Every structure is written in C-alpha cells, then in structure tokens.
Amino acid sequence: xxxxxxxxxxxxxxxxxITITTFFWTFYFSYGWRFWGFSRIFYxxxxxxxxxxxxxxxxxxxxxxKVGDIEFYIVIRQxxxxxxxxxxxxxxxxxxYSETLSLKQETGLKNVAYLYRKETSQEDNEVLQEGxxxxxLIGANPRKLEGKYWSNQKTNGKIDVCFISKKIVDSFVDAKxxxxxx
Numbered sequence: 001x002x003x004x005x006x007x008x009x010x011x012x013x014x015x016x017x018i019t020i021t022t023f024f025w026t027f028y029f030s031y032g033w034r035f036w037g038f039s040r041i042f043y044x045x046x047x048x049x050x051x052x053x054x055x056x057x058x059x060x061x062x063x064x065x066k067v068g069d070i071e072f073y074i075v076i077r078q079x080x081x082x083x084x085x086x087x088x089x090x091x092x093x094x095x096x097y098s099e100t101l102s103l104k105q106e107t108g109l110k111n112v113a114y115l116y117r118k119e120t121s122q123e124d125n126e127v128l129q130e131g132x133x134x135x136x137l138i139g140a141n142p143r144k145l146e147g148k149y150w151s152n153q154k155t156n157g158k159i160d161v162c163f164i165s166k167k168i169v170d171s172f173v174d175a176k177x178x179x180x181x182x
Contacts, residue, residue, distance in 0.1 A: 033080040043103060045110065045142050047076045047083065050169055052179045053145075053161030055089065059153070073175035074145070074161055075168055085114050085133075088172040093119040094131075110137035112145070129153055 032038040034046045055072035073088040085096040096114035103110050111134060118129035131151030138144035143163045150156045164182045169175045 029080045042080075043105075044080055044101070045103075045137060046078065047112070047137075047142065047145075048078045048168070049166040050075050050164050050175055050178055051145060051161040052164045052175065053159065055149075055157060055159050057155055057157035059155040059157075071176070072159065072161065073169075073172065073179075074159075075170075075175070077168060083112065083114075085112075085116065086170075087116065088175055090172055093172075094129075095119050110142070111135065111147075112137065127153070133159065135159060 028038060028041065033042070033044050034048075039046075051074040053072055053074075055070040057067055057070060060066050070089050075086045075088070077084045077086075083099045083101055085094075085099065087094040094116040096116050099112070099114040101112050113132065113134040115132050116130065129151055131149055131153075133147065133149040135145040135147035138146060144161070146158070146160045148156060148158055165178050167178060169178055
C-alpha cells in the first residue's frame, strides 16, 4: 500500500480505540440500556419503579377463613446486570435474594422470577417465611406483571400488578400514598 507503520502512532490509535470502547460500554451498562435507541443493542426491559396491585392467596386463618384480595406493592431496583425486588403488604415486607430475568425471543416469553424472604416478623409468627415468585411481563414496554407465588408456609396465590411510578419507595405507606397521588 506504500504506507509505513509508525509504532507510536499505532499505539496511540489502539489506546484511543480501547478508551472510547470502555467509555461506551461503561455508559451503556450504567445508564444507556434504559434509553430507547440504545436498548436495541441488547434488549433489556426497564422495570425500575413501584408497581401496585392485588395478591390473591389461598392462606386461611385459624378459623379456616380465606383472606380476600390483599393490597400489594412491588418495588423494583434494576441495573443492566442486576435486579432486586422488595414487596409490601400492610403486614409483610419481603426482599428478594436470588433473581433472574428470562427473555426468550424465540417464544416471545418475558419472565422474572425471584426467591424472597420475609423481612418483618409478626409477634404471633416467628417462623422464617420464604418463597418463590414468577411473573410474566405483559406488553412490549411492560406496564403489567402477573404470575404466581409459592411459600414454605404451604400457601400460594396469584399476583397482578401494574406500573404506577418510576419513584422508588421504602414502605407500604409510601407506596400507597404514591398510588393515591398518581
């Protein structure tokens, strides 16, 4: 080609390329994956925020009576590589400790699943409650999650929640207030 290779210029060009690539991927994995244009690189739905809905449980009290629909909130904290769930009812706070997001393009199924542990104790029930939840993401830009849960207390039920806010809250009262103001 009639060109000479200059080692210092070559090293600078490689160094510049590595620097630009590093900055791009750092930006992408931190923030860029949330933006519409960048989300086409690796599809990852943005579930960050507070979700509100109903939990239907087969749990029965000591008199054998089933509880009705329970007001239920899920707060999702997500980055490109991690996702965490905190759930609230008026008497229960659960936090996830193992989570997965499954996106299968060939079948079109989008699911999240997590294992949770009860974080609050009721004075009459000191048993460690743990369980699993599997939710299906509804829609291309998910604004609804529905699915089932199972617990080590031999209860199970259905969960149906809708997105209410990008705001992250830390309590049942705050989530309820956020829903009422939405």
